Amino acid sequence: MSKQEFVKEITKRDDDFAQWYTDIVLKAELASYSSVKGSMVVRPTGTALWENIKQVIDTRLKELNHENVMMPLLIPEHLLLKEAEHVEGFAPEVAWVTHGGESELAERLAIRPTSEVLFAEHFKDIIHSYRDLPKLYNQWANVVRWEKTTRPFLRTTEFFWQEGHTCHETFEDADKEARRILEVYREVCEDYLAIPVVQGNKTQSEKFAGAVETYTNETLMYDGKALQIATSHHLGDNFSKAYGISYLDKEGKEQFVQQTSWGITTRSIGGMIMVHGDDRGLVMPPRIAPTQIMIIPIAQHKEGVLDKAYELMTSLKENFRVKIDDSDKKPGWKFNESEMRGIPVRIEIGPRDIENQQVTVARRDTLEKVTFPLDETLSDNIQRLVDDIHHNMFQAAKKRQDEKTHHAETMEEFIKYIKEGGFVIAPWAGDESVEEAIKEETGATPRVIRFEDQTLDLTGLKDIWNGEPAKYMVYWARAY
Amino acid sequence: MSKQEFVKEITKRDDDFAQWYTDIVLKAELASYSSVKGSMVVRPTGTALWENIKQVIDTRLKELNHENVMMPLLIPEHLLLKEAEHVEGFAPEVAWVTHGGESELAERLAIRPTSEVLFAEHFKDIIHSYRDLPKLYNQWANVVRWEKTTRPFLRTTEFFWQEGHTCHETFEDADKEARRILEVYREVCEDYLAIPVVQGNKTQSEKFAGAVETYTNETLMYDGKALQIATSHHLGDNFSKAYGISYLDKEGKEQFVQQTSWGITTRSIGGMIMVHGDDRGLVMPPRIAPTQIMIIPIAQHKEGVLDKAYELMTSLKENFRVKIDDSDKKPGWKFNESEMRGIPVRIEIGPRDIENQQVTVARRDTLEKVTFPLDETLSDNIQRLVDDIHHNMFQAAKKRQDEKTHHAETMEEFIKYIKEGGFVIAPWAGDESVEEAIKEETGATPRVIRFEDQTLDLTGLKDIWNGEPAKYMVYWARAY
Structure with a gap:
């Protein structure tokens, strides 16, 4: 397959942005469709991306003393109905379980569209005194919202996320937490996904159903449409009053807890695609890319080339996520494939490189090539390159956002x-x-x-x- | 609260094993009940236990070249019905979604009780040639089986697991994979959970619905009842024929793939409790315990004690998962609490210890105490102790199993x-x-x-x- 033919497979970004997006999702093998309407199969690369995002957030949340829990998937209808605004917001999107095995259930069960009410019930159980506060909980989970029009990662009936739920003594403590988490999300977006955010409040009409205040990280996609990439809600005592989550304060007086909830979803992967991708395909931010470096041997049948390429991979594996493409395809095909899949750094190594004790290194973001000596300086050179790719991708996205x-x-x-x-x-x-x-x-x-x-x-x-x-x-x- | 009173809170293991089990789950705060019948809230300690088990298995699977994916939660009824034995086995346990938002669905959807049929559909999509084989996939997921009698971890309507699904060219390759994974599970059980297993085949009547052969790791609980802790299934071509997963072999001939599936669940935590726990509460195997060491300051109001205790925690944190109990409760209460929660190692440090440059160390499994010098040898001494606790717990379980x-x-x-x-x-x-x-x-x-x-x-x-x-x-x- 010639380079021309290969590149043609992806719709041009400016011709049909929606089709371009779908082409990338499918051809870079991030996800594929299934017979389950609106759900997706997240393929190994998409899953590894999510695992890397997860790792960054989970580590940061644990540093901030949050604990993970696992809540039930199903919510009895009566429990969902207790907070009026919340129900109104979510009821139209709920998938209902009505039968278990051969029998009809006495009460139907909602598949969680979000878990505020489950956490509320649990908090009521375990919080009694100011000594029990704050409670800083998080869970990694799947949720279901019955959407009419769906697109992989951007809007799917089932999606994956982390949802944080916390309880505090005062309104101010809860506000501080909601804003702290918004900042954690900013770090993830800007420092890992290379996506600049605009931070602030939602209007009352756009806030989360049941919240006092919703804080948001808004981002701008290549086509000029906005994407709300991660939000953090100050719930005040809306849920604690509806579900009876109270505690005795230091003076022995009963108080309702002040709460927050916040989440970031697999949608962030959709944002990453739409901010950074180009006509050649996906462009992955290097700090989150499952494969950061693809080594492509040139004239690999020649003696010593593959050995040297493997040796190179072994040494780079200490500091980077590296793969080698030693298939029997032509190097040009491999270059295109690696570009289409958005791998940040490509290293070419052939007989001439080995002779000159160097490697040819191509960066995915600008498609520029440089030559690095094949010696003990290589790892540092690559690290500088990786950092530069990250900053360059962020700056390019920021510049476009400012211009728009x-x-x-x-x-x-x-x-x-x-x-x-x-x-x-x-x-x-x-x-x-x-x-x-x-x-x-x-x-x-x-x-x-x-x-x-x-x-x-x-x-x-x-x-x-x-x-x-x-x-x-x-x-x-x-x-x- | 006196020690006597505290210990009394847990039912004696020999008096009522089932109640003893429930007491431990609730009082050691591994899980609690929710208003969702048969589902549990997995609390921070239970979740951290599962995360540690997950980490061990995930790392091992990735070393063996398995890739993680994320499949849909819901299965359209027609898809579930294609493999006859499989349906027959699972249909009585399926929770059915019949409504999305306000509308009734045209076809009802099963919440996955397991995902063979979803993987089968996806494999059919992506496998065409012998070059696409083997496919070694795994997912970490929640599944739902409508059980009549439930108990936390042991049998819950929703549970958490990993499910591996693989495709191979030959029957022998699939058999090798199924056996290799059984061995991975043995490592997890014996080398981390300190639970001895008996390995072999299930009888045809006890095998997985749709499998050719089921391999199992059987274990024996304290009360003499067996627990099937992890199974691995050779599916042959049962699913590939039913779902049409074929490939062209090297000779260009169409062949059906040979498959395996295998899983280990949150049930393993139930097994851990029932093999190792005693009348004082939980006993956690040290390699998997979320907290391996609890430091308890003695006479902590005396000058220098808390400083020294924190210093100790900082130095031990390099190699162990350590916490400190600096609450205003009495040391005796803290000892009991730490024992009840099953923390493998307790370190006591008080004014006399500091004066003598030593610490008092109590192990949870045998309740024995030793004294270690408070110097640069401490970390190595603790490491040896931790390993000894693991081996001793395994040997004690093995001895009981042999005797029974x-x-x-x-x-x-x-x-x-x-x-x-x-x-x-x-x-x-x-x-x-x-x-x-x-x-x-x-x-x-x-x-x-x-x-x-x-x-x-x-x-x-x-x-x-x-x-x-x-x-x-x-x-x-x-x-x-």
Whole structure:
């Protein structure tokens, strides 16, 4: 297969972004379809990506004294019904179990769409005194939400996530926790996935069903649509009052706990694809890539080449995740394959390289090639390259995000910028009917009120839609 | 609370084994009940135990070139129905989803009781040539089986496990894989959980629904009942024929793949409790214990004690999982608490210890105390102690298992030994109606035909139940 033919297999990103996305998911073998509508089979590369993301988050959460637990998959209907806003938000998306074996159940069971109510019931059991607080729990789980239109990773009826659930003595402690976790998510997104985030609050209409406040990390995809990549909710005492989670404080007075919940899902892999991928295929951020380096022997039938390539792999394995492609395919085919799969670094080693005591190294992000000496400096050189690839990918994404972020002074500008794609910053008076109207007119929703914009002096500024005095500076966008 | 009172909280093991078990699960905070019938909340210690078991198995499977994937939770009914024996085995235990959101589904969906059919569908998609073989897949997942009587860890409607699914070119390759994995499980059980296993085949009536052959690791609990702790199945081409998983061999001829599947579940934690626990509570095997060492300061209000205790914790953390109990409870209470929770090693450090440059170390398995110098030899001394605890726990379990294993020469002996509890070894002619009769009469089932007994010369030996010439030497027992 010639290079031309091979590259042609993936739809051009600017021709049909949705098809390009699907092509990458399937051809880079991240996931495939199954006969289960809306569910996906996550293949070895997709699973390894998720395991690496998991590892980063789990380690960080444990450093912050969080403990993992495993809650039931199924929720009895009566338990789900106790927190009114929460039910209203989730009931339309719930898959119901009605039969066990041959018999109909006395009460139907929801497959968890999220686990606030299960944690609430458990917290009520185990929390009695201020000495039991804080409780900092997390679980790695699958959840099901009955979605009408689905796409691998981005929106699937079953998805995988981590969901944190914590209880605190005071409103302020809970707020601190919700914001701390938002920062953990920022680290994961920016320092590992190389995806820049915009941090702040959701509007009341966009917050989590049952929360007092939802904090979000918003990101912008290549096509200018936003993706909410990870959110953290301050639940206040909404659930603790509905489920009776109280404790005796130091003065012996009964108090309701203040709670948070927060999650990041396999959706983040969809974000990674849509921020970094290009016409050649996937581009994986090196710190999270299951394979960081692919070694491709050139003229591998020649004596000593394969031996040297294996020797190289063994030495690099100490510090990197390395594979070798010693199949009988042509090197050009292997180059394309490695690029399509998004492997950050490709090392070519052939007879001439061995003779010159060097290797040829190609980076996936810029497709540039360099030559490194094949000696004890190689590992450090590769480490610098890997770090540079990470920073370069982050900067490229940041630059694009900045270029696609506009202030709108008028309704016309707002509509124009939304149509072009990207974030549109505009003042808003806080009227929910305006949110509705904008959504209808442009398809855009309020994505985030940035932390740094919450202390702006908005005096004199007017909501561009209804002329009322502005209360918030809002980032708007069409979103996934 | 006096020591006496504290210990009383757990039912005596010999008085009521079932209640003793439940007491330990709840009081050592491994799991607790929820309002979801038959499901459990796995608490931080139980979850950490499972994570450690997972880590050992996952690492070993990856060394053996297995890859993790994530399959859907739900199975469309038509897909489940394709392999007749398999359906028959699992249909009575399936939880059915019939509604998504507000609408009834066109086809009901089973929550996976196991995932052979999902893997089969996927394998059919991705396997075409002998070059695609072997495929060595594994997933970490939750499954649901609608059980009537449930007990935490031992039998729950939802449980957690790893399920491996592999495809091979030949029947022999698949057999080799199934046996290799049985050996991985033996390592986990014996070298980490300190539980001795009896390895061999299941009888045809006891094998996995859809398998050609089931290999098992059988274990014996303190009460003399057997527990099948991990099984590995040779599926032959039963599923590949039913689901059409074929490949072109080197000669270009179409062949069906030969498959295996295998799993180990959270049940292993139940086994760990029932093999090692005693009247004081849980006894955790040190290599898998989430906390290996509990440091308990004595007279901690005295100057320098807590500082020294923390210093000790920091230095031990390099090599062990260590915690400190610096709460304001009395040391005696802390000793009991640490024993009840099964922490393998307790280190006491008080003013006199500090003066004498030593620590007092108590081991959970034998309750013996030793004194170690508080110097650079401590870590090595503790490591030797930890290894000794592991070996001692394994040997104690092995000794009890041997003592509870008897040859039966007559029906009367068989019944007597089964009543006493333990394995009864008896020749069997292979008649399934005899299996049925024994089960009815004694509650015992054939647990395993040991590998080493499969080459015995049984000439002249007779089935003690029907007098027919013996074909197999079988281990029988009542089982969990």
